[in-house]
Amino acid sequence: MNDNKKKITVGIFIAIGILIFVFAIFTLGSQKKTFVKSFTLSVVFNDIQGLKKGNNVWFSGVKIGTIKKIEFFGTSQVRVFLSIEEDMHKYIHKDAGASIGADGLIGNKIVVLTGGNPKFPFVEDGDVLKVNSSLSTDDIMKTLQVNNKNLVDVTGDFKILARNLVDGKGAAGALLSDEQLAMNFKTMVSNLNRITLSTAQTAQDLNTFGKTLNSKNGLVNKMMTDTAVFAKLEKSAASLQQTSQSASLMAANLEKASGKLNTTDNAAGLLLNDAKTAEQVKAIMTNLEKGSKKLDEDLEALQSNFLFRGFFKKRARDSIKNQ
Template sequence: MRISNAQKIKLGMFVLITGFILILSLYLIGKKQNLFGNTFKITAVFNNVSGLKLGNNVRYAGINVGTVKNILMLNDTMICVDMNIEEDIVKHMKTNALAIVGSDGLVGSMVVNIIPGGPDGLPLQQGDTLKSMRKVSTADMMSTLEITNANAAELTRELLEITHAINEGKGTLGLLVNDEAMGADLKETMGNLKTASAEVAKVLDEIKDVISSVNNEENLLHVLLKDSVSAQQFRSVMGNLEKSSEDINLVIGNLNEVITNVKDGEGAFNYVTSDTILVQDIGETVKNIKKGSVMLNENLEALRHNTFFRGYFKKQEKERLREEKKRQKQKEQ
């Protein structure tokens, strides 16, 4: 069976189109994997890559900038990941950037996220190793959640035990909840405390008033506390009082000694108080003195009416009346 020219043309067109599609597909895949563009190699070391595979994306600040080129396990705790980064992006990356392995969404493939470290870092060089940061995995979160649930269950159990003990009246809190008498006593105690606090507040107000009066410059206590001269004078007065007290004690001692001597029959005072004859003589003498004073008054009265002394007494009477009028005028003024 001969193949017509039309069939040959169709076959050729099919082969050309298929080849073009294959070449385009290879180019797109290679471009995605950075096979045909200029790339820059950097490295990061992780403790756990969490399912990272060759060809997974590398993102810088949320933008795809490269792919994972190689994964090499150095030891049981260190895994080296080589990455190819687009050369145009490297100039924006610094040595203080951080690499972290994460997932692309909740159930997507794993990616390497590079977090910018700030403007203080140096530009990256070919083959530099970035610092890595361990991200909390889902397994770690579940483990932590399991521990938290266990602690919550234990806490709930203990709270239930405390609640049962309170309901049964055990412990101080149980007594407070169930014992009405204790509750009344507590209420009375709180009332007493309230009253006491009010009294304390009143005392504090009084103390405040005292302090305010002390701050008054006209107050004696303020002068004693703030004025050094007045304080010195006050100390001098107190010293004089102390000395006077000592002198008074000395006088009292002397009086006690005199009284003792009188009681013991010593001295003239005891003689005067004890000798009855002397007392009688003193009485007679006093009577004679009174009698003599009466006679002296009579003689003075006789002299007043005598012709020789009458002018003298009148002159004395006029002087006395003049002095009385003078005093009267002074009182009226």
């Protein structure tokens, strides 16, 4: 009885072990797509970036196969064979591309496929896909290193700039540390604000003036639209032109007359320019003045004479009557 129990117990453990082994095989096989019908595609890379046999193949974020085989191709290229599920035939076209990615930031390397253009036919077993150019993780790290170096340089430059500002070096530093310069800058800004306000006011006044000129009852509008006003203005302009011509003629005559006054071939010019004639005229005027005074004295003497007294009295009476 004891031997039978032991045999039964051992048989049960063996059966359980076999079941676990078979389950594990099917589980791993389902993960590796071992028992799924598939077809093969290949891609030729210049650098597989650590890609290994058994790594996954992804399409639109879904696992569709695994890497079946890796071998060198040509001089330095690497050919990767992909085992793809049969159901994916109707999604992948012949112009589809492949690139190497990563399962997460530091995860395993994977091959990522793109579907291609629907105008092209679907892929067949053994087709070779093109390679999509993309940045590798190493390239990204190199770019990050360059960016970090540039960032360090920029930070250093900014540190120097900040130190110069604190020390009052340069125009900006002087503006921050020199109170007088800051006040001058403040005054300049204030003046600019006033100039801006004045300019805005001038523009507004010009706009108002322009609207006034274009108003219906304005002079400019009448000049542009009213033919009667325009005719009057035209007539006034003609009159002004005629007056200007007359004034010009008068100025020419005056100039001509003044020119004659500067010569001695006429009476006025002789009087103005000949000293001898002027003296003679002066003597004549003096004699006339003396003669006039003497004539007045003679007339007074005649009025006192008894022979002419009656005549002057009668003349005085007639003069009073006529008034």
